[in-house]
Amino acid sequence: MPWSDYASYVFAPNGGFESGATGWNLSGARVAPGNESFYIHASGEKYSLSLPAGASAMSPPMCISLFSGKMRFVSRGDSGAKVKVQIIYRGLLSSVLGILDGGTYSVGSSWKPSPEIGMLGGTLPLLTSSVSFLFTSSGGAVAIDDVYLDPMKSS
Numbered sequence: 001m002p003w004s005d006y007a008s009y010v011f012a013p014n015g016g017f018e019s020g021a022t023g024w025n026l027s028g029a030r031v032a033p034g035n036e037s038f039y040i041h042a043s044g045e046k047y048s049l050s051l052p053a054g055a056s057a058m059s060p061p062m063c064i065s066l067f068s069g070k071m072r073f074v075s076r077g078d079s080g081a082k083v084k085v086q087i088i089y090r091g092l093l094s095s096v097l098g099i100l101d102g103g104t105y106s107v108g109s110s111w112k113p114s115p116e117i118g119m120l121g122g123t124l125p126l127l128t129s130s131v132s133f134l135f136t137s138s139g140g141a142v143a144i145d146d147v148y149l150d151p152m153k154s155s
């Protein structure tokens with residue numbers, strides 16, 4: 001709400017890394033002490049995900065409707081660091097139906113919410129049942145925390 005975003009977001013499974021890396025598929029990334037500074041999900045949380053340059057992290061799958069809207073997360077990083085977001089669409093049996101480039105974003109030295117990253121909405125591949133988000137860092141270390149999906153386009 002502080003950012004005038006009133007969508008009905010759903011928290012990604014272990015989307016704040018308070019359960020360690022449970023459910024995430026990490027490559028070169030690790031859960032580290034230090035929560036994002038706004039405590040968007042809950043006060044008292046303690047961890048975020050650290051991605052050295054070139055590391056990647058795939059979120060657990062989330063159910064999705066054909067009217068899916070957008071996702072957001074919180075990040076910070078080294079000067080010049082960027083995070084690339086890809087959206088992996090899966091069908092039954094986890095088969096990959098499509099990969100959408102969600103964009104590459106510069107991160108600042110202090111925590112800030114990502115832009116609203118739009119999803120395919122009404123043009124999702126037929127039979128899509130879940131999505132995962134793949135984060136990849138470049139140009140420096142990046143930290144992310146509090147990953148949210150707006151699973152039904154609500155704004």
Ligand SMILES: [Ca+2]
Nearest residue numbers: 016035045047
């Ligand atoms: Ca956290």
